[in-house]
Amino acid sequence: MAGFWRHFTAVGRQAVVLLSPPAVRFYRTPPYLVKVGIPDFLNGVGNGVEAHAAKLETEVGDLDKLMVIRTLRLKKLGIPCKHRKLILKFTQKYRMGLWRPRMDLQKN
16 A cells, blocks of 8 residues: 555544545656747747847857856846846746747748
8 A cells, every 4th residue: 555645534433544546747748849949939938028039049049058047147138137037937937848938830
């Protein structure tokens, strides 16, 4: 019975043991099929952050470097506090696989 929790409930004068399996969650998701760039990522974040796309693309380079950027570097680039917070919040969610920028389908 390893890995199961025991819940005791009293029914009348008898004790009944209820077994339930442990809750296991996996947050790992498969890698993205669509290559996401810095402008796509910032457009997905929204709230005016996309205005810094050109600056970040020239200074940082690619999305992999943006994923490990720190707040002091963003501050030195002249990005306001509100936008720095949003960028860092969504980069963390993207790394964990909890959020993806919405990619609009291209019309052919």
